[in-house]
Amino acid sequence: MIERVHSLGRSIFELLRRPMSRAFDSEQNPLNHLGALTVYFCWIVLVSGIWLLIFFRTSVSSAFESVEYLTHEQWYLGGVMRSLHRYASDALIVTILLHVIKEFIFNRYRLNRWFNWVTGVPLVWIIFPLGISGYWLVWDELAQYVAISSAELLDRVPIFTNPMAGNFMSAELLSDRFFTLMAFLHLIGLPIFLVFGIWLHVFRLNGPRINPPRRMMAAALLAMLVLSAVFPAISHDQADLAMAPQVLRFDWFYLHVYPLIQAWSPGWVWVLLIGISTLLTIAPWAPPARKTTVAVVDLDNCNGCKRCVDDCPFGAVEMVPRTDGSNYTHEAAVDQDLCISCGICVGACPTATPFRSRSALIPGIDVPNHSAAVIRQDIIEHAEPAANAPRVMVFGCRDDEQTRRMLKDGNSVVTVRCMAHLQPSFLDFVLSRDHAEGILLLGCEDGNCNYRLGAEWTEARINRERDPRLRKRTDTSKIAMGWQPPWSDIKDPAKRLAAFRASLAEEQGDG
Amino acid sequence: MKLFKESLAWAVFAVVVGLLSVWPRYNLVDADNAIITVTYAHAAQRVGECRILTQEELNELPPNMRKPSDCPRERHVVRFEMRSGDEVLYKDVLLPSGIWSDGKANIYQRVVVPAGRHDIFVGMNDSGGKAGFDYEIRTSLDIASGRNVVVQFNPESQQFTVH
Numbered sequence A: 001m002i003e004r005v006h007s008l009g010r011s012i013f014e015l016l017r018r019p020m021s022r023a024f025d026s027e028q029n030p031l032n033h034l035g036a037l038t039v040y041f042c043w044i045v046l047v048s049g050i051w052l053l054i055f056f057r058t059s060v061s062s063a064f065e066s067v068e069y070l071t072h073e074q075w076y077l078g079g080v081m082r083s084l085h086r087y088a089s090d091a092l093i094v095t096i097l098l099h100v101i102k103e104f105i106f107n108r109y110r111l112n113r114w115f116n117w118v119t120g121v122p123l124v125w126i127i128f129p130l131g132i133s134g135y136w137l138v139w140d141e142l143a144q145y146v147a148i149s150s151a152e153l154l155d156r157v158p159i160f161t162n163p164m165a166g167n168f169m170s171a172e173l174l175s176d177r178f179f180t181l182m183a184f185l186h187l188i189g190l191p192i193f194l195v196f197g198i199w200l201h202v203f204r205l206n207g208p209r210i211n212p213p214r215r216m217m218a219a220a221l222l223a224m225l226v227l228s229a230v231f232p233a234i235s236h237d238q239a240d241l242a243m244a245p246q247v248l249r250f251d252w253f254y255l256h257v258y259p260l261i262q263a264w265s266p267g268w269v270w271v272l273l274i275g276i277s278t279l280l281t282i283a284p285w286a287p288p289a290r291k292t293t294v295a296v297v298d299l300d301n302c303n304g305c306k307r308c309v310d311d312c313p314f315g316a317v318e319m320v321p322r323t324d325g326s327n328y329t330h331e332a333a334v335d336q337d338l339c340i341s342c343g344i345c346v347g348a349c350p351t352a353t354p355f356r357s358r359s360a361l362i363p364g365i366d367v368p369n370h371s372a373a374v375i376r377q378d379i380i381e382h383a384e385p386a387a388n389a390p391r392v393m394v395f396g397c398r399d400d401e402q403t404r405r406m407l408k409d410g411n412s413v414v415t416v417r418c419m420a421h422l423q424p425s426f427l428d429f430v431l432s433r434d435h436a437e438g439i440l441l442l443g444c445e446d447g448n449c450n451y452r453l454g455a456e457w458t459e460a461r462i463n464r465e466r467d468p469r470l471r472k473r474t475d476t477s478k479i480a481m482g483w484q485p486p487w488s489d490i491k492d493p494a495k496r497l498a499a500f501r502a503s504l505a506e507e508q509g510d511g
Numbered sequence B: 001m002k003l004f005k006e007s008l009a010w011a012v013f014a015v016v017v018g019l020l021s022v023w024p025r026y027n028l029v030d031a032d033n034a035i036i037t038v039t040y041a042h043a044a045q046r047v048g049e050c051r052i053l054t055q056e057e058l059n060e061l062p063p064n065m066r067k068p069s070d071c072p073r074e075r076h077v078v079r080f081e082m083r084s085g086d087e088v089l090y091k092d093v094l095l096p097s098g099i100w101s102d103g104k105a106n107i108y109q110r111v112v113v114p115a116g117r118h119d120i121f122v123g124m125n126d127s128g129g130k131a132g133f134d135y136e137i138r139t140s141l142d143i144a145s146g147r148n149v150v151v152q153f154n155p156e157s158q159q160f161t162v163h
Helices: A002-023 A034-055 A063-073 A075-105 A111-118 A120-138 A141-155 A164-168 A176-202 A214-230 A258-263 A266-285 A307-311 A344-348 A372-382 A401-408 A424-432 A454-462 A493-510 B002-020 B055-060
Strands: A317-321 A330-334 A392-397 A414-416 A438-441 A479-481 B033-042 B078-084 B087-094 B105-114 B116-125 B135-143 B148-154 B159-162
Touching: A002 A075, A002 B002, A034 A063, A034 A075, A034 A176, A034 A214, A063 A075, A063 A120, A075 A120, A075 A214, A075 B002, A111 A120, A111 A266, A120 A141, A120 A176, A120 A266, A141 A164, A141 A258, A141 A266, A141 B105, A164 B033, A214 B002, A258 A266, A307 A317, A307 A344, A344 A454, A372 A414, A372 A424, A392 A401, A392 A493, A401 A493, A424 A438, A424 A454, A438 A493, A454 A479, B033 B078, B033 B116, B078 B105, B087 B105, B116 B159, B135 B148, B135 B159
Parallel strands: A392 A414, A392 A438, A438 A479, B033 B148
Antiparallel strands: A317 A330, B033 B105, B078 B087, B078 B116, B116 B135, B148 B159
16 A cells, blocks of 8 residues: 555656756756755755844834835845745745655655654654744734734643733734744744754764755755845735734745634644644554564674775664674674665675685675675676677666666666665676676666665765775776766666667777 | 756746745635634633531541632633624633633634624623623624724623724
8 A cells, every 4th residue: 555655656756856857967956955955945044044133123013114124125135135034944845845755755764764754753843833933023914814823723722821812912912022932932942943853853874964065055045046036025014903914925835724724723723733743753654564684794704894884874883892702803783773774784895795706705794685695696697698799787776766667678687775785896797707798787766866875885986986996907987877977868777778788889899 | 958957947946936935825804804803711600609618517527628618619601692783793602621610711713794884792601591691792883894803801890892
């Protein structure tokens, strides 16, 4: 059932992913940096908010006037900052929504990834009040509506003696202290929880990416600046508690629930909000429960080099004092609760080399049911016949759509858990032992690595920038990384294979 | 070409953000309508009178619990009704708050009415009676379009206010 939902979601997501992957290289594709982009928009909100704070006055009578001053008198800076503050806040709701949908449909929230998923739920409960309280501070007609509707919602919680919404029935009942409280919540209280929440959300990850690439940052900022200049954010008329706001320019990113308060009732809105949050929170444990086998350490082959620790994207491997009396001081130990069996540690292990002939291929760390020995055997069995010259060996990630498509169409693909599961010596093995004349690494589609860092580590190892490095004798022109241009421009993996084969043939002809 | 495509994608993103931040507009109250908001909290009368305990009853109690009177904490429900002419705009029976049903009953309700003249009647019963009201007010109002008329109960004067 849940797999069908994932599959359906991926099909719908494809409608967005396809044009985006035509427009962007994988590194610059915002869909591959949604979490980092969200944090970046938070930075824009923070910086623009500091400027607004300098001029904002926290009182019933002057809050509106101070925002109007910023918008109209100081339009060249304060107005732009206000618009930037608004639009970056809206943009981060888009990126959060896409981030949640993407992690869900690509099944990146279950098993040992539950922690990152569950800690994301309270972040949503912080972000929305943060945005909504910002609208409140402007104290225009929209703020009046938001204040009264929020109070109606809170009044449903049986903790107030008098209806809180009653405080917004006349100007005499509203005090400046209330604005001070809202300003405190918006400027200090909620942001502190947000920073802590983001830290908690990523702290179990190894090398979390909280900044998108610089070019993407510049593009995002430019897009928001142009939007702010062309279509500046403006206020409604000043709040008048004797009148009911009639037609409102609504920010649907933050206020989409509010019409339901009037259409249903505050009680049913609480049921909806708590229901969605509960479903999101328990989603990682929804059936079918599947426990993956975790990586295992073989002490006879582990030299305590620590590369598996450095490369594990989920911080599941740590070094502990040696337990077998060996001369090495430390050994790798796998945390069963964190390991998701991506095999990246195997790709980092210097002993996971297929050239071993005197002893069995048992690396220092291995994935039991998809071992390095199995990959070596697959390579030997998948070697193309000489008639196909130039012969190409294709490696694909197990959970990637391209791999599924290639296998479905009857193509020969050696599957690995993640592209970084493949230790670089396997590439040398393929070429030097004449199992193929070229290697196509499909990787995850668009460089959107299912295990976060697979594409990055693979590139660094092949480019000889990160251990274990590809041997110098291996001709890198014979290795195509499918997520990099020019190969990433060809979206159909079968056509990509044909193009790579043609380029090898051309090269051989030139030779 | 690549730069053009990237710029186009970011432009589409900006347009979506800009558009959904103000559109579609939300119509809270139609142009010819106004709102009457009822909001107050009121502690209804207690369900029973205090009773003076007899000396025998006091003697049976532990020394630290010998209060001379036994007063029931529970309060009656509050019955509220608001009419415009003969049309009932809002009618409700409100329960006292608190686990012992001894707190105030809260009322908060927004009612959309057509703009124009209204003969408003507001009544409240807090003594448990099935018929009639302990407090009431009748007033004639010419309510302008978009106006928010507030009905409250002043606990000091024990009277309704409509403003």
